[in-house]
Amino acid sequence: MPVLIKDRSMVTPGETIAEGEYMLGSNVFRKEKQIISQVIGLVTIKDNHISVVSLKGKYFPRVGDLVIGKVTDVSLSSWIVDIESPYPGIIRTSSSLDRRFDPVKDDTRKIFDVGDIVVSKIFSFDRTRDPQLTLRNDNRSQSGPYLGKLTGGRVIKVSPSKIPRLIGRRGSMISTIKQYTNCRMIVGQNGCVWFKGNNFEDEFLVLQAIEKIDREAHTSGLTDRVKEFLEEMVKDRKPPTKTPKEEKPAEKKPAGEKKA
Amino acid sequence: MAKEKEKTVLITKDGTRHDGRKKEDIREIKFEVGVLDRADGSCLINWGRNKILAAVYGPRELHPKHMQMPDKALIRCEYRMATFSVPERKRPAPNRREREISKILGEALKPAVFDYLYPRSVIDVFIEVIQADGGSRCAAVCAASLAIADAGVPMKDLVAGCAAGILDGQVVLDLDDVEDKEGDGDLPFAYLPHTEEVVLLQSDGIFSQKEYKEALDMLIPASKKIYQMQRDALTNRYSRITEKVIETLDKEKTPAKSKEKKTEPAKKDSKKKADDKKDKEPAAEKAEKKKSGKRILGKKKTSPKEKAEKK
Missing domain, CATH: 2.40.50.140 (Nucleic acid-binding proteins)
Incomplete structure (x- = not known):
């Protein structure tokens, strides 16, 4: 029962991952004794369970999403x-x-x-x-x-395979972004993310953060880095948020300026 | 006509062809995966002087509805040649040849795709020949299969193909335009190298049994060679991503207890990356950030520019 491919390495469609008795996970199929990948992705081998994490693809509906x-x-x-x-x-x-x-x-x-x-x-x-x-x-x-x-807010699309990263472990990533930007956010499993903030700046910050996650979805310590990034961005523009003591005036002010 | 034929020596007795290749040499092939932003998957192939672009959309909803199949996805393939792709302007309307190639390419791709995973939907494959120089259907099928893989559609295998032909009684590999037109036979071929299934085989001209066998013996190794190039092109596109994912998974695998030990290298890593990021960001942007403290509106205006700069 040899495993031909190292765990966590990339496979292309049609590449044999292993030969022998293994449990089939997602995105793999069996041909006689061979276990073959269906997609371009990364191999995950746990005990005798083989699956491939796809790097791309459309959202496939699942009940409960x-x-x-x-x-x-x-x-x-x-x-x-x-x-x-x-x-x-x-x-x-x-x-x-x-x-x-x-x-x-x-x-x-x-x-x-x-x-x-x-x-x-x-x-x-x-x-x-x-x-x-x-x-x-x-x-x-x-x-x-x-x-x-x-109503209101913005929707941006992220690859569905990156959604788990955007949510983070037990929602750590999403709560970090919410905390720093004061925005409301809803993440759909289908790759659509809705967010609404008090002003343009906050929303732009969320957008930047999401783009950053999208780009670097595969790197480690991403939550920390996003936190760092948001901290830096928020620090730089603290003065204007301080002068209006409450949040609501802050919301109105830029809107007024916009008109002017 | 007879005089012209005499002029172009397609192949000399020692087996050198008009462009200097040997009998079993294929032209230079280069694949580029993911060249189109708006397509789900795409691939550009440069095969000798052929330039072919393949784009894949889907799986997506299929209209008209009566074409939907309850048990599998439809693979709708369209092969078109640009008007400027050949020396004499090609009329833009799809002609018989284009329709034929569209059909056979769709049929060649179908066995490679797990179409039953997406019932009632369609996978659209558009193939645009920008520059043609013989053997374009084989190049097209290679590019299309890469584009499908790039779109993340589950596949049995990539499709690799090549053509063989007869020049002055000698069997040769990968005909170009001149050889195709003036040679005595053309045998386009595509197959799934892993499962060893032939998915496309056409024949133009007369091949004796011996010649046919000889051609096949050349085509299979050539297709395997092309298959390897396809895989390399596909992995190249994602190779950077892989390295990073491996890093991530490494971290996730270590149990939470050892977090304290792990945090230190992690911090270094993140610092390094932060430094890298700082380097990438132009200094002007930083200055703008400071300015933005005073003027909200100013920041707003610069933001799209910042985005563009990053890109």
């Missing part, structure tokens, strides 16, 4: 959402709204219109049907993440 998408079509009782995957997401009023919805009296367009950004959860998906999205959390009594329309 939080996704951010853009409404592309509205019908009488549902919306079609582009979630950056090969399949369009569908939100039905029946599985999303907490009140009764009568397609005759009520208007779906008043809830979401084409072009709106919506954060939702995938609650059913299989090979034969498009992913169904919901705006309800599993446990209605318990508060889950916010689901629904996102």
Whole structure:
């Protein structure tokens, strides 16, 4: 049972990783006794479990994922959402709204219109049907993440394989960014990241941080470096944030200047 | 015509061809992966004087809907030649030859792709010949398979191909345009080197059994050679990334208890990288940062520039 490729090295599609009895993980297939990679990626071997972490690729929907998408079509009782995957997401009023919805009296367009950004959860998906999205959390009594329309803010797209890095271990990376920038952030598993800050500067800082993570997603100690980076950036512009003592005036001030 | 044919000596008795190659020499090949920003995967191939660009989009939603297949993805391949790709201007409308090559290339790529993983979707492959000089379909299939791999689509293997032909009764490898037009036969060939499946085999001209065998004996090693180049091109694109990931995984593997020991080298590392970063950043940008303390608006205006500078 020889392993031909070293753990954590790069493989190309069609490259034999090992020969013999191994458990197959993601992105590998078996041909007779050979274990072969399907994608360009990095080999992970744990005991006798072999998988390949893909370096690129589209988002493939999974039940339970939080996704951010853009409404592309509205019908009488549902919306079609582009979630950056090969399949369009569908939100039905029946599985999303907490009140009764009568397609005759009520208007779906008043809830979401084409072009709106919506954060939702995938609650059913299989090979034969498009992913169904919901705006309800599993446990209605318990508060889950916010689901629904996102007003204002910005959305940027990151490769879905880099999302775990952006969130960090137990959300360490994301909370670091939030802490330094005072921005609200929502990360979709499909690679879309929404953020909204009090002013342009904060948002720009988030953007820079995300771009940095995107670029350096593979390096070690990234959380520390992002922290360092944000600290430096925040330090440099502390004076203006100090003069207006509360946050709200700080928000208004640049807006006023913008007009002027 | 007869006179012209006499003029160009395609191959001498000692086996030297009109461009100085030997019988089993292939032209110089260079792959560049990931050349297009907006495509999911892309590849530019320079094969002799051939220049071919392949772009892959998808897997994505397929319209019209009746083309969707409930059990697998459609591989939609389009091979086009630019009007300026050949000496005489080619009319821009797709002609019979282009349609034929589109079809056979799609069929050559299909066995290599795990199409059942993305049912009801489409993988679009666009192949644009910028400059043609014989053997463009084999070059195109090589480039297209790399572009698909670059898009992150699961594949059984890369597709490697080459052509063989007959010049004055001698079997030779990798015909160029002149040899293709004036030679006695052309045998384009593509296969999956790992699984040893032939996915493309066409024949123009008459090959005797012996010649056909001889051609195949040359084509298979040549394809394997090309396959190696493809793999190198693909890994080259991602090699930097790999080194870094290995670093990361190393760190994650060490248990949390040894964190104290680990932090020191880590700090050094991060400092080093921070220094590198500082070097990269122009001094002007730093000055701007300081200025921005006084003027919010000023900072705002410079920010796009900063971005551009970094890029």
